[in-house]
Each structure stands twice: as structure tokens, then as C-alpha cells.
Amino acid sequence: MxxxxxxxxxxxxxxxxxxxxxxRPTAGPGQVLLRIAAAGLNPLDxxxxxxxxxxxxxxxxxxxxxxxxxxxxxxxxxxxxxxEGDQVYGMIGxxxxxxGALAAFAAVDADLLAPxxxxxxxxxxxxxxxxxxxxxxxxxxxxxxARGQHVLVHGGAGGVGHIVVQLAKASGAEVFATGSSGRxxxxxxxxxxxxxxxxxxxxxxxxxxxxxxxxxxxxxxGGGALDAxxxxxxxxxxxxxxLGWGTHxxxxxxxxxxxxxxxxxLLPLLTGEGRAHHGFILREAAKLVEAGLVTPQVDHRRFxxxxxxxxxxxxxxxxxxxxxxxxxxxSD
Numbered sequence: 001m002x003x004x005x006x007x008x009x010x011x012x013x014x015x016x017x018x019x020x021x022x023x024r025p026t027a028g029p030g031q032v033l034l035r036i037a038a039a040g041l042n043p044l045d046x047x048x049x050x051x052x053x054x055x056x057x058x059x060x061x062x063x064x065x066x067x068x069x070x071x072x073x074x075x076x077x078x079x080x081x082x083x084e085g086d087q088v089y090g091m092i093g094x095x096x097x098x099x100g101a102l103a104a105f106a107a108v109d110a111d112l113l114a115p116x117x118x119x120x121x122x123x124x125x126x127x128x129x130x131x132x133x134x135x136x137x138x139x140x141x142x143x144x145x146a147r148g149q150h151v152l153v154h155g156g157a158g159g160v161g162h163i164v165v166q167l168a169k170a171s172g173a174e175v176f177a178t179g180s181s182g183r184x185x186x187x188x189x190x191x192x193x194x195x196x197x198x199x200x201x202x203x204x205x206x207x208x209x210x211x212x213x214x215x216x217x218x219x220x221x222g223g224g225a226l227d228a229x230x231x232x233x234x235x236x237x238x239x240x241x242x243l244g245w246g247t248h249x250x251x252x253x254x255x256x257x258x259x260x261x262x263x264x265x266l267l268p269l270l271t272g273e274g275r276a277h278h279g280f281i282l283r284e285a286a287k288l289v290e291a292g293l294v295t296p297q298v299d300h301r302r303f304x305x306x307x308x309x310x311x312x313x314x315x316x317x318x319x320x321x322x323x324x325x326x327x328x329x330x331s332d
Contacts, residue, residue: 007103008308011061013051017102017312019305022063025099025107027076032110034088038126039101040067041315041324042159044266048095049312056095056266065101066094068108069116069125070328079110089116090282091129096270101126102308104328111275112268114282117289120296127296127323128163132285133278134265135164135218138240139171142261143216147172150209152232155220156192157183159323160242162297164218165190170293173216176208178225186297186321201231213237213256222246233258297322304328 007022027033045064047053058064069089072082082088090113094100099107116125139145151168155161156177168175169191177192184194195204205213213234219226222243229239230252239253242263253260268274288294299322303311311324 005104006305007063008065008305009061010049010058010064013049013060015060017049017064017309019308022103024105027074027079027107029077030079030110031076031107032072032079032082032088032113033074033076034068034070034092034106034108034113035073035329036068036070036101036104036106037122037327037329038069039065039326039328040069040126040129041311041326042066042130043315044130045094046312046316053095055264056270058095058100059097062097063100063103063106064094065103065326066091067126067129068092068101068106068328069122071122073105075110076107082110082113087116087122087125088113089122089125089129090114091133091265091269091278093269095266098269102305102326102328109275111279114279114286117286119290123325123327124296124298126325127298128285128289129278129282130265131160131163131296131323132167132294133281134160134242134263135167136281136284137265138218138242138261138263139164139167139216142263143218143238143240145171145173145216149173149215150212150234151175152195152208152214152217152229153177153192153220154197154218154225154229155179156190156194157186158220161218161220162186162190162322163294164220165192166294167288168192168216168218170288176204176214178221190297197225201228205232209234216240219243227252230258230260299324302327 004021005024008017072086092108151173157179175192178197217229219241235256
């Protein structure tokens with residue numbers, strides 16, 4: 001095989017991505033050499049490229065992109081759950097010095113991978129890992145979602161939010177989600193009752209829960225939405241947030257004896273701790289996708305390594321309707 005591969009390289013933070021070549025990795029012990037077919041883009045990639053994410057440093061020069069799907073090219077010593085030719089997906093790197101997904105190949109910790117859902121193509125599968133892992137860790141691992149609960153999702157049309165909605169629905173909850181009026185159809189298509197984000201908290205709590213509040217709230221927006229969550233939660237309820245930035249008063253939460261959890265999906269990549277759990281979550285995701293209970297929404301536009309900067313501009317300007325995915329194999 002060639003010693004080099006095509007890749008989108010971040011030469012320095014804040015610099016445009018350079019489309020060129022990079023050394024082709026090999027699979028070490030416990031790793032899989034993945035021939036990448038598609039890479040899913042996430043808003044956090046933009047912060048990583050700017051060097052603006054203190055919690056997700058990625059030294060330059062390096063390759064960015066967290067989500068990938070592709071075909072196993074080779075396996076390293078000690079890997080027996082995957083074989084050459086397997087189609088897999090996962091959140092593989094793009095932070096902490098781990099090579100990202102915008103390249104023809106990556107050497108990936110096998111614990112981070114799972115067989116892709118049988119009813120999804122590799123492009124659709126690449127849209128799923130970070131969003132589903134973030135949703136699962138909040139709803140299942142932190143909050144222990146239960147059938148019949150009233151669940152509120154802030155940002156229900158977003159990349160993470162639309163998966164949170166579907167996972168909550170699949171768990172038997174009654175789901176409500178906030179968003180802009182222009183995203184009402186997207187939110188209702190995912191299975192949630194729509195709440196206009198401009199509606200007063202007290203009004204939608206009264207309308208949706210009879211003023212009792214929501215047993216579980218998942219905030220994917222942060223800022224004022226997290227403060228609203230503390231207002232809208234029920235007594236003894238639970239608030240989860242994937243964006244806990246800012247200064248927030250905890251008194252509204254405390255007065256209800258409610259609890260709060262943060263979700264930091266990158267922790268296993270950055271520390272090495274809990275990587276096998278990511279693989280487990282993605283295997284659970286595949287079951288739900290194959291059962292028709294979860295479907296990633298993918299933007300219809302097609303991008304390649306050569307047009308990846310256009311994809312990131314679409315991510316930045318908010319024009320994406322669903323997850324943005326870059327086709328890699330055609331650029332190999």
C-alpha cells in the first residue's frame with residue numbers, strides 16, 4: 001500500500017485546511033486500520049480548528065473530524081471482534097492529538113468502533129456517532145430515562161437534539177422540544193411536540209405538564225436554555241446539559257430537590273477511560289436504527305475533501321438541514 005494518503009490537514013489553528021498528503025498510518029496493537037468512506041462534521045470541529053476549545057485541544061499540524069464510517073482494511077494485534085472488510089462506524093479522533101476522520105485512512109482504537117447499522121449506508125452512518133453517544137450518555141447513563149416520563153429537549157432540531165428526541169421517544173417517553181418556528185416540521189417529524197423557543201417558560205410548563213414540570217430535561221443549547229431548564233424541571237426531576245458554559249443560578253433547581261448532570265462525550269478520547277462504552281453505545285444505536293426507531297437526518301448536499309471548506313462554511317452559517325457529511329472514498 002502507498003506510504004501516503006489524501007487528507008485535509010490543519011497546519012495551524014485558524015488557518016484554512018490544506019488538502020494534500022499525510023503519512024498513512026498502520027494498525028497498532030488493539031487498533032483497526034480504517035479505510036474511511038465518509039466523515040460527519042460537528043460544530044465542535046470549528047472550535048478545534050480555531051484553537052478555541054480549551055476542553056478539546058488538538059495540536060497542529062493534524063487532521064480534524066471526529067465521526068467516521070468506513071471499511072476495515074487491517075486489524076492490529078489483539079483485535080478479534082473485527083475483520084478485514086467489515087463496515088464500521090465510530091467517533092474516532094479529531095481531538096487530543098488523535099488523527100481525525102478527514103483522511104483516506106485512520107488507525108483507530110477498536111473499542112471506539114461498532115458494526116454500522118445494516119439499513120444505513122456508510123454516508124448516513126458517519127452522521128451518527130457523536131450525536132448518538134451524546135444523547136445516550138445524557139438520557140440513559142446520567143438520567144436513567146423511564147417510560148412515561150415527560151421529557152423536554154432544548155434544541156430539538158439540532159444535530160444532537162434530533163437524536164435525543166428520537167431516543168427519548170424510543171424509550172417510551174412523552175417528548176417535547178423547543179426550536180425556532182422554521183424548524184417545527186423537523187421537530188415534529190422526529191416525534192416531539194413542538195414548543196416555540198420564544199414562548200415563556202411558565203406558559204409551556206403549564207400547557208404541556210399542567211404546571212407540574214418535566215421529569216427530565218436535556219439541554220443541547222446552553223446559556224439561557226439551561227436557566228430555563230432549571231425553571232421547567234419538575235420536583236425531584238433531572239436536568240442534563242451538553243453545553244454547561246456560563247454562570248447559572250442553581251437555586252431554582254435546588255428548591256425543587258432536582259438534580260443536574262453534565263455530558264462530556266470527548267472524555268474517552270482525551271483520557272482513554274471508557275472507550276469500550278462508546279463501542280457499546282454504538283452497538284445499541286445500530287439496534288435502534290435497524291428497528292426504525294432512530295434515523296439520522298443528513299443534509300442533502302454532497303462534499304468531498306476538495307470541497308470540505310464549503311461544508312464547514314455551511315456548518316458555520318447555519319444553513320445545514322441535518323448533519324453535514326463529507327465523502328472521503330472518492331478522494332482516495
